[in-house]
Amino acid sequence: MVTGKNSHFSCAANFLRGRKCVFCGSFKVCKTGRSYVKCAQCGKAKSLTRLRREIALLRGFYQLQPAYRLAQDLGLDIKVVTRVYQRLREALYHVTELEGGKLKGEIELDEAYFGGRRKGKRGRGAAGKSVVFGLLERDGRVYTQVVESVTAEELMRHIRAKTRKGSVYYTDAFRGYQSLKRYGKHHTVNHSKSLVDRRTKNHINGIEGFWSYAKHILYNYRGVSKYHFPLYLKEIEYRYNHRKENLFKRFIKLYFGYVSP
Numbered sequence: 545m546v547t548g549k550n551s552h553f554s555c556a557a558n559f560l561r562g563r564k565c566v567f568c569g570s571f572k573v574c575k576t577g578r579s580y581v582k583c584a585q586c587g588k589a590k591s592l593t594r595l596r597r598e599i600a601l602l603r604g605f606y607q608l609q610p611a612y613r614l615a616q617d618l619g620l621d622i623k624v625v626t627r628v629y630q631r632l633r634e635a636l637y638h639v640t641e642l643e644g645g646k647l648k649g650e651i652e653l654d655e656a657y658f659g660g661r662r663k664g665k666r667g668r669g670a671a672g673k674s675v676v677f678g679l680l681e682r683d684g685r686v687y688t689q690v691v692e693s694v695t696a697e698e699l700m701r702h703i704r705a706k707t708r709k710g711s712v713y714y715t716d717a718f719r720g721y722q723s724l725k726r727y728g729k730h731h732t733v734n735h736s737k738s739l740v741d742r743r744t745k746n747h748i749n750g751i752e753g754f755w756s757y758a759k760h761i762l763y764n765y766r767g768v769s770k771y772h773f774p775l776y777l778k779e780i781e782y783r784y785n786h787r788k789e790n791l792f793k794r795f796i797k798l799y800f801g802y803v804s805p
Contacts, residue, residue, distance in 0.1 A: 552606075555793040556599050562592050566800045601628045602799060606792045608764050628799075633775040635798045640778045643785070647681040648708040652751040653715045653724075654678055655694050658762070658773065674773050677702055680751040685785045688758075690774050696720045703727065714748050754784060 558564035558571075565573050565583035572584040575592070582589040597620070604614040604625075611629050615622040659673030675694060679702070680686045687706050691698055699720050703713075704727065712729045715721040724730045731746045758780045762768060768776050786794060 552790055552792045553603060555790065556603075556796060559796075560596055560599060566590060566595060566796070598628060598799070599796070601625055602632070602795050603792065605629055605632060606795055608761060610765055630775075632795060632799050633772075633779050636782045637775050637778040639798065640782045640785070644685060646706055646708045647679055647685065647687060648711050649684070650682040650712045650714065651707055652680045652682065652748040653699075653703070653713060653721065654748050654751040654755070655691075655718075656755040656758070658759070674770060676777060678751050678754060679703070679706055680754055682750055686751070686754050686781055688777055688781050690777065694718070694720050696723050700724070700727070714746055716748060757784060 559566050562575050562581045563573065564571055565581070565586060565588065567588045567590075568583060568586040570583055570585035573581050574584070576582055576589070579592050580589045581592050581595065597618075600618060601614065601624075604617075605628070609617075611625040612622055614620075615625045618625075654677075656676045656678065657673040658676060675691050676688055677691045677694070677699060678686060678688045689702055691702070696719075700723060703724065707713075707728075710728050712731070713721075713724050713727075714731050714733070715724065717732050717734045721730065721732070733746045733748060758777070761780050761783070762776060765776070783791060
């Protein structure tokens, strides 16, 4: 049941009962003989059975349930679940790219390597992995981007596009960041010695924590294809940036187009 005043899911209670339009938020709705909910304000109609099923799928998405497991729990074809998940991830991808302006203030920069089990070198230089560049505004948002390489030119292109000039940047000692001092204040920490510089207290623990957060979520899916990986990455970025809000309510808004008052 999606009920309870203090529940993240209580925002869907009126939708499930057919008392509120999921498209415009109006309470001027009625039930038709075919068990559809029709809105007198926007004129749109929705099958109540289908609406309840889709909200159940959005709840599973919010709870990070893999599509195959949710399909088994609800007795649905996995293609139905995958279609809803895919549609929402595509919406999240575009919204995340459009959200907010440039990062500013104190910004931590780092790269991470995502991929399956593989023998050989780890980290920079590892073969067959997806390389992700991340920028985290301390006490603020994070921005991630899958990149082809970690050359100075590639990294600076993203830094100029997504941060304000004159910000304070924190990185590790990777040589790809050497030209960053021309764009703003640049502080480094040598990870071969410590995670936090004992003298200056410089660190990039914020972005390192985000990588752990991302990998923890991806572990639930037991492997993601390179083709779909950017969609999953932006989903995680969206979850992180809105972690203090009701994500389930936001997912309903994105999926149905409903604008909550």
